[in-house]
Amino acid sequence: MNKEQSNQKKRQNNSPPKNSQNPARRTNRGAAIRAQKRASDDAHRIASQYLTAEGNGNKNQDKSARPRANFIDDSPKLKFVGLGGMNGGGSKNTLLIEYKNDAIIMDCGSDLGVDLPGINYGIADTAYLESIKHKLKAYVITHGHLDHIGGLPHILPKYPAPVYGSRFTIGRVEEIFENFGLPMPEGFELKTVIMNEDTHERLKIGEFFVELVRVTHSIPGSTCIVVDTPVGRVINTGDFRLDPNPLDHERTDVERLKELGREGVLLLLSESTTSDRPGRTPSESTIEQSFVDIMDQAPGRIFVAIFSTNVNRIQMIVNAAVKHNRKIALDGRSMISTLEMAVRNGFMKIPKGTFVPIASVSKYKDNEVVVVCTGGQGEPNSALQRMSLGEHKYIKLKGQDTVILSSTPIPYTGNDALVRTMVDNLFKDDVHVFRHETREVDKIGPLHVSGHASMEEYGDMIDMIKPKFFIPIYGDYTGKKYHIELAVEHGIPRKNCLNIDNGDVVSL
Numbered sequence: 048m049n050k051e052q053s054n055q056k057k058r059q060n061n062s063p064p065k066n067s068q069n070p071a072r073r074t075n076r077g078a079a080i081r082a083q084k085r086a087s088d089d090a091h092r093i094a095s096q097y098l099t100a101e102g103n104g105n106k107n108q109d110k111s112a113r114p115r116a117n118f119i120d121d122s123p124k125l126k127f128v129g130l131g132g133m134n135g136g137g138s139k140n141t142l143l144i145e146y147k148n149d150a151i152i153m154d155c156g157s158d159l160g161v162d163l164p165g166i167n168y169g170i171a172d173t174a175y176l177e178s179i180k181h182k183l184k185a186y187v188i189t190h191g192h193l194d195h196i197g198g199l200p201h202i203l204p205k206y207p208a209p210v211y212g213s214r215f216t217i218g219r220v221e222e223i224f225e226n227f228g229l230p231m232p233e234g235f236e237l238k239t240v241i242m243n244e245d246t247h248e249r250l251k252i253g254e255f256f257v258e259l260v261r262v263t264h265s266i267p268g269s270t271c272i273v274v275d276t277p278v279g280r281v282i283n284t285g286d287f288r289l290d291p292n293p294l295d296h297e298r299t300d301v302e303r304l305k306e307l308g309r310e311g312v313l314l315l316l317s318e319s320t321t322s323d324r325p326g327r328t329p330s331e332s333t334i335e336q337s338f339v340d341i342m343d344q345a346p347g348r349i350f351v352a353i354f355s356t357n358v359n360r361i362q363m364i365v366n367a368a369v370k371h372n373r374k375i376a377l378d379g380r381s382m383i384s385t386l387e388m389a390v391r392n393g394f395m396k397i398p399k400g401t402f403v404p405i406a407s408v409s410k411y412k413d414n415e416v417v418v419v420c421t422g423g424q425g426e427p428n429s430a431l432q433r434m435s436l437g438e439h440k441y442i443k444l445k446g447q448d449t450v451i452l453s454s455t456p457i458p459y460t461g462n463d464a465l466v467r468t469m470v471d472n473l474f475k476d477d478v479h480v481f482r483h484e485t486r487e488v489d490k491i492g493p494l495h496v497s498g499h500a501s502m503e504e505y506g507d508m509i510d511m512i513k514p515k516f517f518i519p520i521y522g523d524y525t526g527k528k529y530h531i532e533l534a535v536e537h538g539i540p541r542k543n544c545l546n547i548d549n550g551d552v553v554s555l
């Protein structure tokens with residue numbers, strides 16, 4: 048911890064450039080000697096910290112028992128490195144923990160917000176993995192969103208190890224490998240291990256014991272990762288909220304989290320997506336009635352644009368459509384692929400004859416159809432965006448059609464401008480458009496709730512886990528800064544909270 052704090056101070060003084068402590072980077076002899084000296088100084092500081100902690104602050108401790116100035120602590124350390132996910136709003140989330148000859152990667156995501164010509168997305172820098180690839184024992188995944196699994200098809204074949212996750216998460220991993228489109232290296236085989244997030248099973252992976260704990264988010268099968276290491280317990284929350292009434296009734300397992308906290312936790316890694324949003328996130332169940340209200344009133348076809356992975360909300364829309372005697376057509380490649388996987392794995396229940404192909408929508412009366420599609424972020428070439436431009440093969444929008452955007456633009460990505468342009472085009476077609484942002488004007492809503500916690504819930508997580516050290520993850524510097532202030536308010540000493548960057552190494 049101290050090593051990192053000293054490095055952080057240096058960065059604030061504008062001396063070494065970002066990621067200067069990337070262990071894979073080459074350096075000259077002078078710098079190497081200076082680094083060696085720093086490392087031994089740091090080792091001493093870390094050792095004194097631990098000796099003090101074990102002495103329970105006993106001021107009368109025998110002076111001879113204190114570490115001597117030239118004491119070098121070469122005891123094995125737990126190393127934590129955020130390869131990705133420590134800036135940029137929590138994208139390409141990829142964390143590494145390493146102890147002696149074992150290492151595991153937690154999440155392995157992609158970055159969907161790269162704004163460079165010819166580049167669709169980015170992945171974490173894996174230079175450090177090259178030097179420790181012989182140690183890598185597993186990839187453990189919190190949930191199946193692309194910013195947590197999208198890097199796997201690129202990184203896993205190069206640094207192979209089994210992928211662990213909940214049943215739905217592994218379904219998503221298999222899905223993205225099936226749809227990857229590029230050939231895998233010869234001899235590569237995707238190995239997966241499904242873990243039960245409800246039974247608290249613990250699997251031994253190298254020197255670590257790993258457990259998944261269920262949390263609520265906006266995709267089924269979301270989990271915290273608990274890693275028991277020889278140095279202490281590490282918990283990665285993954286993306287979460289504490290919804291008291293989620294649509295699938297699968298609440299965050301707060302009882303287990305409290306139990307883990309009581310047993311003692313060395314380090315909490317907690318996601319920071321919306322750690323500056325006050326209060327609590329409303330329950331997903333609050334939007335159910337809005338969809339029923341719209342279906343009661345809509346005179347023609349209904350189009351709902353939604354993330355394909357928001358399976359529980361899609362199930363809710365399916366239920367409302369069935370009640371209103373409407374057929375459902377799916378559109379968008381990811382929508383069809385993810386829902387196929389969800390149905391196959393038992394995460395959705397669809398009455399027979401409910402789904403109809405998008406090509407046959409015109410055979411039904413307008414008030415008998417709901418189209419669930421991609422494009423809620425205005426993404427170019429998504430189903431709704433093509434419809435808004437009149438470029439869709441099967442759908443021509445017309446007056447009396449209703450479009451619902453059941454999401455809000457992802458902040459800091461430029462998607463708000465894309466959505467605005469798409470909504471312009473929808474209105475030009477005389478379509479009724481309902482957005483969550485305009486719910487008060489439209490008097491219909493809410494149409495979306497966030498999949499992430501708000502400040503009170505982030506605080507509850509810290510209270511339940513009561514960690515010794517706290518590192519906010521999956522956010523930008525500002526979001527993580529707010530999260531640290533919250534942690535301090537909830538009793539974590541400021542010196543035990545770290546706002547680290549991608550590539551920074553923390554030793555425990």
Ligand SMILES: [Zn+2]
Nearest residue numbers: 190192264286
């Ligand atoms: Zn997520």
